[in-house]
Amino acid sequence: MEKIRLENEAATVAYACELAKNIEAGQVIALSGELGAGKSVFARALMRALGVTDEALPSPTFALIQTYDGTNCKVAHMDWYRLESADEIEMLGVREYFHAPWICIIEWPERNLSLLPSESIIIEIKTDPDDFQLRYLEQR
Amino acid sequence: MRILGIETSCDETAVAIFEGDRASGKGRVLSERIASQIETHARFGGVVPEVASREHLIALPMMVEGVMKEADCGWSDIDHIAVTSGPGLMGALLVGVSYARALGCVNNIPVIPVHHMEGHLLAPGLSEGGLPDFSFITLLVSGGHTMLVRVDAIGEYRVIGQTIDDAAGECFDKSARLLGLSYPGGPEISKLAEHGDAKRFKLPRPLLNQDNLNFSFSGLKTAVMYAVKNHGKFDEQAKADMAAAIETAICDVLVKKSIRACRQESVNRLVIAGGVAANQGLRSMLAKAASDNGMESFLSHPKYCTDNAAMIAYAASLQLSSKVSSPMNWDVQPRCNLPS
Numbered sequence: 001m002e003k004i005r006l007e008n009e010a011a012t013v014a015y016a017c018e019l020a021k022n023i024e025a026g027q028v029i030a031l032s033g034e035l036g037a038g039k040s041v042f043a044r045a046l047m048r049a050l051g052v053t054d055e056a057l058p059s060p061t062f063a064l065i066q067t068y069d070g071t072n073c074k075v076a077h078m079d080w081y082r083l084e085s086a087d088e089i090e091m092l093g094v095r096e097y098f099h100a101p102w103i104c105i106i107e108w109p110e111r112n113l114s115l116l117p118s119e120s121i122i123i124e125i126k127t128d129p130d131d132f133q134l135r136y137l138e139q140r
Numbered sequence: 141m142r143i144l145g146i147e148t149s150c151d152e153t154a155v156a157i158f159e160g161d162r163a164s165g166k167g168r169v170l171s172e173r174i175a176s177q178i179e180t181h182a183r184f185g186g187v188v189p190e191v192a193s194r195e196h197l198i199a200l201p202m203m204v205e206g207v208m209k210e211a212d213c214g215w216s217d218i219d220h221i222a223v224t225s226g227p228g229l230m231g232a233l234l235v236g237v238s239y240a241r242a243l244g245c246v247n248n249i250p251v252i253p254v255h256h257m258e259g260h261l262l263a264p265g266l267s268e269g270g271l272p273d274f275s276f277i278t279l280l281v282s283g284g285h286t287m288l289v290r291v292d293a294i295g296e297y298r299v300i301g302q303t304i305d306d307a308a309g310e311c312f313d314k315s316a317r318l319l320g321l322s323y324p325g326g327p328e329i330s331k332l333a334e335h336g337d338a339k340r341f342k343l344p345r346p347l348l349n350q351d352n353l354n355f356s357f358s359g360l361k362t363a364v365m366y367a368v369k370n371h372g373k374f375d376e377q378a379k380a381d382m383a384a385a386i387e388t389a390i391c392d393v394l395v396k397k398s399i400r401a402c403r404q405e406s407v408n409r410l411v412i413a414g415g416v417a418a419n420q421g422l423r424s425m426l427a428k429a430a431s432d433n434g435m436e437s438f439l440s441h442p443k444y445c446t447d448n449a450a451m452i453a454y455a456a457s458l459q460l461s462s463k464v465s466s467p468m469n470w471d472v473q474p475r476c477n478l479p480s
Contacts, residue, residue, distance in 0.1 A: 035314055036365030040305060040358050059306040059358065061314075062284030063227070063475060084191075092230075132366050 001140045008133040012038060012125075013045040015137065019121075020049030025073040025100035028117055030109035033125035038135055039107045042125060047075055050103060060107070064092060076104045080111040089115055141219040141460070142170070142211075144204070144243075145453025148236030149228025149256045150284075151192050152176050152446070153199040157211040157218075158453035165294075165461030166270060169450045171210035173203045193231035200239050215247040222456030225253035226473030227284075233472045252456045253470045256447075257478055260413045261289060261297065262458060263451035264440035272438050276409035279398045279426070281416035283309035283324075286355050286394075288401045289478065291411075294462040297478045300401055301353025308390055309416045311357035315364045315386045319379055329383045330419055336377075336384030341367050343389040353401050360389060391422045395429045402435055411438040418442040 006012045023029070029046065031039040044057050051071030060066045060079040068075045076097040083089050089112050097104040098117050109116060116122070121139065128134040141162055147154040153175040160167035175195075208214075223240035226233055237253075244251040261278050265271035275292045277300075286308045288301035306314070309326060316325020321332070343363050346356040364386060371378060394416075402410050410430050416422065423439050430437035444451055459466065464479075 034365075035318060036362040038362070044305070056302050056304045056354070058303060059310060061310055062307065064229070066475075127365075129369060 001138055004137045004139070006135045006137055009038070009041060012042055012135055012137075016042050016045035017049040020046055023050075023103060023121070025103055026098070028098055028104045028106065028120040030106045030113075030116055030120055030122045031125065032108065032110055032122070034127070037125045037127050039125060042123070043077055043105050043107060046105060047077065050075055065094075065097070070103065072101075073103045074101045076102050077107075078104065079107045081108040083108075083111050086112045086115060141457070142213060142217055143220045143222050143252075143453040143456050144207070144218050144249075145254075145449035145451075145456070146200070146204075146221065146223040146236045146240050147256070147259070147447055147449040147452045148196040148200070148232050149224045149226070150232060150447060152448070153196045153203060154447060154449035154452075155200070155203045155207050156449040156453050157207050157213060158450060158457055160454070160457030160461070163461060165454075165458040166265075167454075167457060169266065169453075170213075171207040172448065172450050173206050174448055175199045175203060192229060193235050196232055196235040197239075200235070204239075204243070215249070218247070218249055220252055220456060220460070221249050222252045222254050222453045224256045224259065224452055225470060226256065226476045228256055228474060230472065230474045233474060237472050252459065252466050254452045254455045254459075255476065255478060256452075257285065257287075258297070259451040259455045261291060261411075261478075262294075262455045263413055263444040263448070264411050264438050265458070266444045266450055266454055267439075267441045269438075272409045272411065272436065275405075275407050276411050276438070277398065277401050277405060277407050278411040278413055279394060279401075279417075280414045281308045281394060281412070281422075282414035283307060283313065283416075285309075285414065286357070286416075288353050288398060290401075290405055290407065294458045295464040295479050297480055299478060300405065301355065301397060303355040303357060304347075305356050305358035306361065308355070308357055308394060309414075311361055311390055312386070312416070314361050318361070318364050318368050319374070319382060326416060326419065329387055330421060332380045332383035333387040333421065334380075336380035336382070338381070338384035338388040340378075340381040341371075341385040343367065343385050345389060345393050348393050348396060353397055353404070355393060355397065357390065360386075387419070387421050391419070391425050394422060395425045398426065399429050399433050399435070402433075408435045409438065410435050411440075413440055413445065415446045418445040 156172035286303040312326035321328040
């Protein structure tokens with residue numbers, strides 16, 4: 001597992017852009033981290049880098065799944081925060097988004113990690129109690 | 141004409157019968173019922189889609205029977221059935237729409253799809269005094285939406301500003317969770333804020349200085365997280381002060397952008413609608429800012445700010461009287477834009 005130090009939001013955005021270059025349709029990217037850690041910042045940067053041009057990228061917390069058109073792919077942005085059981089997540093038809101042409105970004109994947117395809121990229125974002133700008137990122 | 145309204149887009153099951161004048165669409169609510177699932181969902185810390193769908197299905201038949209009886213109506217007295225077709229949770233919407241269609245089919249009554257946000261936009265018209273004259277600007281704020289809409293006529297809506305990330309209601313709920321308060325967070329924060337000093341903690345006012353009408357509340361939530369962590373142990377007074385700071389920060393941005401919207405569009409009537417519009421702090425700040433700027437403000441009755449079915453039946457009544465036709469073929473739309 002890699003542990004990466006990101007000094008500020010700009011570094012997080014740059015990292016997400018770099019990641020975007022290496023992913024293809026069919027990829028699932030799961031983002032975990034506490035409330036306010038910066039999952040949405042990361043997700044939005046990733047979506048921009050994938051070519052999503054919509055002005056507003058609303059939080060999927062309420063709607064559960066937001067979908068967009070990217071360059072050479074479609075992007076699904078999900079939030080499992082409000083979901084409880086594996087059944088519920090399954091019922092939403094999330095698996096449909098785990099294949100091309102979709103690139104699927106999931107916040108709060110810990111609600112049901114077993115549902116993620118084995119080749120998913122799992123990224124954990126951690127904050128630092130002494131430096132509000134700093135983030136540590138672990139990718140596996 | 142009598143219209144039965146059905147609303148099941150999220151966690152409230154609501155039905156109502158509205159009697160509207162065919163020419164003006166105006167009228168009165170004959171009977172209404174709202175069953176809240178807040179207690180059920182509080183256990184989970186938020187709305188659970190499958191639980192919500194099941195609860196709607198259990199509640200609907202009894203509730204419809206109840207409003208029909210109270211309004212002293214038989215099926216031959218109902219001219220239209222209006223139902224929320226979106227946006228909302230897929231499963232929850234499907235329960236309401238399928239039920240409405242079945243009732244319509246059996247009793248030979250036409251079914252009209254209503255956009256949930258159009259219901260909220262027009263809901264202030266259910267209060268005494270009715271809707272203001274066109275055109276007006278509405279600040280629409282709820283758990284899932286935060287937008288500024290210019291209303292020129294029934295069915296003519298233009299979104300002139302919106303949140304680029306979290307909704308204001310979501311910011312209330314998530315900030316409340318960071319403070320360790322229970323779900324739903326908005327009302328809990330308001331209650332605490334009454335005894336708090338908003339100046340003790342400094343929170344940002346996202347996008348306030350940008351020259352547009354968009355909102356952003358995601359960063360504010362992060363600021364709350366750090367302020368909470370940084371402070372160490374949170375006693376009751378600190379919690380109240382933080383609640384006041386959160387409420388003031390959110391309301392400050394909402395109010396200032398609403399006033400800016402009216403100026404920019406040269407409209408001097410400002411309406412506030414949606415679930416967060418029930419927030420007393422926001423209502424008084426908005427009313428004051430409007431009057432300071434020579435604008436009229438219209439605050440809907442708190443009862444019609446949150447999800448309800450009277451607003452759905454009322455929106456259908458206004459559509460019928462304005463000859464706004466609904467599509468022949470329509471389906472549930474979990475995500476859809478306002479009609480324009």
